[in-house]
Amino acid sequence: MSEGPVTALEPDGAAAVAVAGGEIGRASLWDDAWRDLRRRWVFWGSAAVLALVTLMAAVPRLFTGKGPNEGCDPNVSKLGPSGAHWFGTDLAGCDYYVQVVHGARPTLLIGVAVTLVALLIAVVFGTLAGYYGGVADALIARLTDVFFGLPFVLGATVILVAFPGHGMWAMTLVLVLLGWTTMIRIMRGQVISVRDADYVQAARLLGASDRRIMARHVLPNAIAPVIVVATLNVGHVIVGEATLDFLGVGLQYPEVSWGLQLGQAKDFVVDHPHLLIFPGVFLSATVLSFLMLGDAVRDALDPKLR
Amino acid sequence: MWRYALRRLLQAVPVFIGTTLLIYAMVFALPGDPIQALAGDKPVPENVLQTLRERYNLNDPLLIQYGKYMWGLVHGDLGENYTGQSVSEMLGGRWTVTARLALTAWIFEMVVGIALGAWAGLRRGRLADTLVLGGTTLVIAVPVFVLGYTAQLLFGLHWKIFPTAGTDDGWPMSYILPGIVLGSLGLSYVARLTRTSLAENLRADYVRTANAKGLSRTRVVGRHALRNSLIPVVTYLGVDFGNLMGGAIVTEGIFNLPGIGQQVFTSIQLKEGPVVVGAVTVLVLIFLLVNLVVDLLYGVLDPRIRYE
Amino acid sequence: MTEATGAKGSTVPAPRPDAPLLEVDDLHVRFRVRGQDVHAVNGLSYTLDEGETVAILGESGSGKSVAAQAVMGILDVPPARIERGSVKLRGTELLGLPERRRREYRGDRVAMVFQDALTALNPVFTVGDQIRELYRVRRGLGRKESKARAVELMERVRIPSAARRLGDHPHQFSGGMRQRIMIAMALALEPDVLIADEPTTALDVTVQAQIMRLLADLQDELRMGMVLITHDLGVVAGVADRIVVMYAGSVAEQAPARALYARPAHPYTRGLLASVPRLDRRGGPLLPIGGAPPDPAALPSGCPFHPRCPRAEAVCAAERPPLVAVAPGHDAACHFAAEVHGAEPE
Numbered sequence: 001m002s003e004g005p006v007t008a009l010e011p012d013g014a015a016a017v018a019v020a021g022g023e024i025g026r027a028s029l030w031d032d033a034w035r036d037l038r039r040r041w042v043f044w045g046s047a048a049v050l051a052l053v054t055l056m057a058a059v060p061r062l063f064t065g066k067g068p069n070e071g072c073d074p075n076v077s078k079l080g081p082s083g084a085h086w087f088g089t090d091l092a093g094c095d096y097y098v099q100v101v102h103g104a105r106p107t108l109l110i111g112v113a114v115t116l117v118a119l120l121i122a123v124v125f126g127t128l129a130g131y132y133g134g135v136a137d138a139l140i141a142r143l144t145d146v147f148f149g150l151p152f153v154l155g156a157t158v159i160l161v162a163f164p165g166h167g168m169w170a171m172t173l174v175l176v177l178l179g180w181t182t183m184i185r186i187m188r189g190q191v192i193s194v195r196d197a198d199y200v201q202a203a204r205l206l207g208a209s210d211r212r213i214m215a216r217h218v219l220p221n222a223i224a225p226v227i228v229v230a231t232l233n234v235g236h237v238i239v240g241e242a243t244l245d246f247l248g249v250g251l252q253y254p255e256v257s258w259g260l261q262l263g264q265a266k267d268f269v270v271d272h273p274h275l276l277i278f279p280g281v282f283l284s285a286t287v288l289s290f291l292m293l294g295d296a297v298r299d300a301l302d303p304k305l306r
Numbered sequence: 307m308w309r310y311a312l313r314r315l316l317q318a319v320p321v322f323i324g325t326t327l328l329i330y331a332m333v334f335a336l337p338g339d340p341i342q343a344l345a346g347d348k349p350v351p352e353n354v355l356q357t358l359r360e361r362y363n364l365n366d367p368l369l370i371q372y373g374k375y376m377w378g379l380v381h382g383d384l385g386e387n388y389t390g391q392s393v394s395e396m397l398g399g400r401w402t403v404t405a406r407l408a409l410t411a412w413i414f415e416m417v418v419g420i421a422l423g424a425w426a427g428l429r430r431g432r433l434a435d436t437l438v439l440g441g442t443t444l445v446i447a448v449p450v451f452v453l454g455y456t457a458q459l460l461f462g463l464h465w466k467i468f469p470t471a472g473t474d475d476g477w478p479m480s481y482i483l484p485g486i487v488l489g490s491l492g493l494s495y496v497a498r499l500t501r502t503s504l505a506e507n508l509r510a511d512y513v514r515t516a517n518a519k520g521l522s523r524t525r526v527v528g529r530h531a532l533r534n535s536l537i538p539v540v541t542y543l544g545v546d547f548g549n550l551m552g553g554a555i556v557t558e559g560i561f562n563l564p565g566i567g568q569q570v571f572t573s574i575q576l577k578e579g580p581v582v583v584g585a586v587t588v589l590v591l592i593f594l595l596v597n598l599v600v601d602l603l604y605g606v607l608d609p610r611i612r613y614e
Numbered sequence: 615m616t617e618a619t620g621a622k623g624s625t626v627p628a629p630r631p632d633a634p635l636l637e638v639d640d641l642h643v644r645f646r647v648r649g650q651d652v653h654a655v656n657g658l659s660y661t662l663d664e665g666e667t668v669a670i671l672g673e674s675g676s677g678k679s680v681a682a683q684a685v686m687g688i689l690d691v692p693p694a695r696i697e698r699g700s701v702k703l704r705g706t707e708l709l710g711l712p713e714r715r716r717r718e719y720r721g722d723r724v725a726m727v728f729q730d731a732l733t734a735l736n737p738v739f740t741v742g743d744q745i746r747e748l749y750r751v752r753r754g755l756g757r758k759e760s761k762a763r764a765v766e767l768m769e770r771v772r773i774p775s776a777a778r779r780l781g782d783h784p785h786q787f788s789g790g791m792r793q794r795i796m797i798a799m800a801l802a803l804e805p806d807v808l809i810a811d812e813p814t815t816a817l818d819v820t821v822q823a824q825i826m827r828l829l830a831d832l833q834d835e836l837r838m839g840m841v842l843i844t845h846d847l848g849v850v851a852g853v854a855d856r857i858v859v860m861y862a863g864s865v866a867e868q869a870p871a872r873a874l875y876a877r878p879a880h881p882y883t884r885g886l887l888a889s890v891p892r893l894d895r896r897g898g899p900l901l902p903i904g905g906a907p908p909d910p911a912a913l914p915s916g917c918p919f920h921p922r923c924p925r926a927e928a929v930c931a932a933e934r935p936p937l938v939a940v941a942p943g944h945d946a947a948c949h950f951a952a953e954v955h956g957a958e959p960e
Contacts (some may be wrong), residue, residue: 142320142324143324145317145320145321145324146320146321146324146325146328147325147328149321149322149324149325149590149593149594149597150325150328150329150548150590151548151549151551151552151590151593152548152549152552153549153551153552153553153555153556154548154551154552154555154586154589154590154593155329155590157552157555157570157574157582157586158329158332158333158582158583158586158587158590159329159332159333161333161344161574161579161582161583162332162333162334162340162343162344162579162583163332163343164343235446235447236446239446239447239448239449242449242451243449243450243451243556246449246451246556247555247556247559247571247574248574248575249574259449262449262451262452266451266455266560269455269458269459270459270463273459276452276455276456280448280449280452283449284444284447284448284449284452285447287446287447287448288443288444288447291443291446291447292443295439295443509690510733511728511730511733511734512733512734512735512736512737514683514688514728514734515728515734515735515736515796515799516736517688517720518686518688518720518721518725518726518728518800519720519721519747519748519752519799520717520718520719520720520721520722520752521717521747521751522717523713525751530736533736533738533739534736534737534738537738607738608737608738609737609738609783609785610737610738610783610785
């Protein structure tokens, strides 16, 4: 609720990356970052995991011939892993491997969609607010404060309890509603710090329009930290979505998602730990990859830390 | 300092109003009958619905409804559930449990987080640093309820180090494991933030000055660098109190601690919407209050901000 | 203030009064940055006597600040590494000392004033705290006494209403006043050597003069030796007894101030002098030095100045010129030092 300096979900480093901006260094900033990233095994490891999960979400048929909730037999529920069922079976007696494969799509889709929409909001309104200042800026800043005053799980719980429908789109909407504040604050701060730079003044003196200045000069130099935070944010959204599923205010049966599987496993953890382990490992590996990717990109963009 | 405090207080007012109005609007102004929506697909007798509609003033314009609801809230009236039981009575004895749990977690993440962060920040790029970074990233990547069940299985059932659930052993024994689980996420951020902040401050000019004064390493790091590094950490600890409140719903559910969070947890399962809304709104208010206090503390820690 | 001198001798070895106050010899400092070796200081030598001011003059990147921090013992190791050389204070070698012993010299025997007081002072403590810390930690003085000393010290550096401003934070002072606080902190323990690293660069011209005046006055009062590090010939002119011109981490020329101004013996010094406006040569052309200082990670062969030197010959690219005397106390590292020295000043 304050405008204290640290507001990011992943608070460290955004400001440090900011320093790396600068008109001359722009092309070389990303070039350098890429050269640096190429040498990191963390980057390639995360990229590989994410590629695999994306493939699983996009074309589940590559991994399994069955559809979600298909061929379930209530007589063989909660079986442990075996040759017939690699990951065992779930509460309804569905093959858990099949269910876990199909769980990738909603999980990933919500994580990415929420982040992209929030990023769009943050970039557009953050840039406008930071660039023009004045009343619009004050209004956006106050509004950000209000939404920031709503902690994620609390806010999502209270809204979702009353929300008509708990499908993917309802989840996405609610998570966007609560998830845009961090990025817009960083974006706005970045734009303000770039706005008065000499090269922006020079462009203005040369008669460039506001739109051109924003698109060509301000945005490219201000966006790096927000991209980093967005990458990390995908991971945070996925964890948040799983938590809401667990609480029972998120996705509902017959949807299939990792969060939902984890939520359903909760009453049987003691006797059937495999119900928690398989979706848990997939979800955590995915989130971990987004976090490590974000960290690697940030380190690569921050020349001070090299 | 007083002017700073006053300004912060005044700034907090619109946030208080805005945030509560936002919750209220999202719950009661969505299309459809909010009372029916709060019950989900649970069958509720028509006469109960009717009473509740009146109880929540749903026939008034939105702002009046909100005003009446907030007026009730600050007077300790959080509404009623579908059987006419008062929500504030349902929550009555539960506050101490939640307060104990949240404070245990908060202290844990503060002390251990700062210690780990300082350890890693002083050994940047070495083994300690890698361990702390890797460990905290892993904790962030695992949902808190997965962590909770795992901890319960291992430390409670398997090794029997801590009680598995409930508050029979009182504070601190019953609260240690839930507190660690609840604080683990915040701990990770606190550690990472302290690490980065300390590593940055160790390169600052004033640290060079402190060295030039011939002070001991302990004093240079502990008094000069760490003090400055903690400024962003304190801000984060304030923001994180909100996450603790949300996490309490999950953690109290898992460890069966009879606090506010557990009530919210069971109310969600029982589709008792009004209870959830009432309790969570109060949790948000507490979060906003704590944050205000932290904001004021921030002014004490960083003298520059008082003169903005 | 003066009664503190008695207590101070107890923590440090007995001085050898006959040795020069500060003697820096063949100092080499390397940095390891991204797998590259950067040669920041390559064989710097100078001596400093009591009450004397030696100016170290050089462009940014010439290694002058790194050298000062090496003498102070506050370089970050790693990435920096002192490769060889010696720094002697009254005959005591400082470079090999263990950190605990070394620390006792800092602030007490050798003190430093930094360029930008706003960042060099800790933003979250009051200036009073920061000055008193020296008395409390290094001298073990109590609350009251340290406070009285701090006020006395602030008055000495001419800060108005010192007692009242003790509780203010650095950002509440003007640039000039902040630099005075820096100076007060450096002088608190009455050091023998004061290293001033670009003490006036961040200040307005009028304030610059006041600060230089203050430094010179205090130096006289306390009989300190002062090492003044600067890139500004104007700052040097009034106060320096001797001048060491640094180029690419090593000494290009060193001489008494007057001799250097009158008859420079190195083309680089000549270039520096020709590139600043002078009242006595009004209307004459200003001649900039062509090119840019060399990259310390990839120094040119031979004389490091030869790519920019107007009178470079084949030998300059092949052989590194040694420091040779052109007059008593006047040395230059140039193959043609004698000729440059002999030529008419431009």
